[in-house]
Amino acid sequence: AQTVTQSQPEMSVQEAETVTLSCTYDTSESDYYLFWYKQPPSRQMILVIRQEAYKQQNATENRFSVNFQKAAKSFSLKISDSQLGDAAMYFCAPASNFGNEKLTFGTGTRLTIIP
């Protein structure tokens, strides 16, 4: 079983600046994935980035990158050059790599972009 903690209910950032959203988790699995999903006002769930737990290198996807600290069970999301379209709820979710198990979501962080 996994638990997820997103300690920042709300964050705001100036357009073009950088912001980091935090996530900590607990899992008994040895092999797992970590995901960040974005939920804009349309409420569609959109995958932002994923990290394989066995990889030491942090994942990067254009302006989005993660800081994965496996020992600390921390998985933060950094958004560089923030854009108005980045405004959304962001959910962190670990998932076991075994048997295509369910995603366990955190409570989310609402990100506001200030023009």
Added chain:
Amino acid sequence: EPEVTQTPSHQVTQMGQEVILRCVPISNHLYFYWYRQILGQKVEFLVSFYNNEISEKSEIFDDQFSVERPDGSNFTLKIRSTKLEDSAMYFCASTSGGAVNEQFFGPGTRLTVL
């Protein structure tokens, strides 16, 4: 690009009525999921489905809920007798079952129970 689709986008029903929410997963995917999100809360897992049977279900998924894959394309969630607290956004998701377990979500169905 393939996508998960859901119908209807918004369903309004009276308490006690049966509703069926429909999903068409991505065609070569093998694992299917339903999640729900009560307004302002986190996304919660309901049920997973593989090889024509339930793989796992949460405590929320009680006897009022059922899932079915009636043909090769649709994946449905039925709520037999809706309650006010069933009002939520319901998301369908699917994955191919490969190494990555990346789940693709549909746009959701907003269910309003009056």
